[in-house]
Amino acid sequence: MMSKKLIRFDWAVKKLLRNKANFVVLEGFMSELLGFDVQIVQILESESNKQTKEDKFNRVDILVLTESKELMLVEIQNESETDYFHRILYGASKLVTEYIKEGEGYGSIKKVISISILYFRLGQGQDYVYEYEGKFIGRHFKDVLQLNTWQKDKFNIREVGDIFPKYYILKVNNFNDIAKDTLDEWVYFLKNSEVPESFTAKGLQEAGEKLRIDRLSEEDRKEYENYKESRWIEKDVIETAERKGEKIGVEKGKTEREIEIAKNMIIKGFDNETVAVLTGLSIEQIEALSIEMGK
Secondary structure: OOOOEEOOHHHHHHHOOOOHHHHHHHHHHHHHHHOOOOOEEEEEOOHHHOOOOOHHHHEEEEEEEEOOOOEEEEEEEOOOOOOHHHHHHHHHHHHHHHOOOOOOOHHHOOOEEEEEEEOOOOOOOOOOEEEEOOOOEOOOOOOEOOOOHHHHHHHOOOOHHHOOOEEEEEEHHHOOOOOOOHHHHHHHHHHHOEOOOOOOOOOHHHHHHHOEHHHOOHHHHHHHHHHHHHHHHHHHHHHHHHHHOOOOOHHHHHHHHHHHHHHHHHHOOOOHHHHHHHHOOOHHHHHHHHHHOOO
């Protein structure tokens, strides 16, 4: 089963998949997950998917508007967050309010689909693909509340759940690397950054071509290598902290983590500008660290 190592999907989302010429890759992934053809019209920005300095390593996401007017938020999360369920609820709720214009009726609210690709343990569960779609269940008769015919015609939907946000969670590390269907082939790629020639999932062979490391410009390749190394450094810092059993506050912990990562990057010879971009620390803070370390 021949395959080549490709760019990590999180970096591809940051740098390459926002380009219209590469929409086919993201469309393929979404189509295989959702079970219907997805056509991307536009990449959007919103308050929900703007990154903060704390997210430089931890999170990457992209918001798209589809041809059928759905808002789809794809988020890639590397580091564990105990309140992640709350976070995706917040993100979807923000999108609902951000994309309705003042004076519009509630019927114009766009369908929101939240897709989370996770590289950490979330909750308890052995599967690697989870789907949440809320229903209104009768307390006494246990029936499912349905739309009437007029509502179905007016809003062009079939189920009450078609109105409310839908959530998908992919726990990539739970996958056993045995692809039994085309969605499994995508999960294999998300986990291993490889696309075997035998895979036939929509968008995957295009990913195998467009996300080749040897297609990157010299500048992009350097940035990608820096990104990968910074991820390894961050992973090592987090695992070391966990082994030591450190219990520190969330904000303090993030700051100390960034400082520790910056120190490791300084030791490895990264320039101050790169360290600043990848950690969120200021140039002044990095220069002070260098002096402190005698560099």
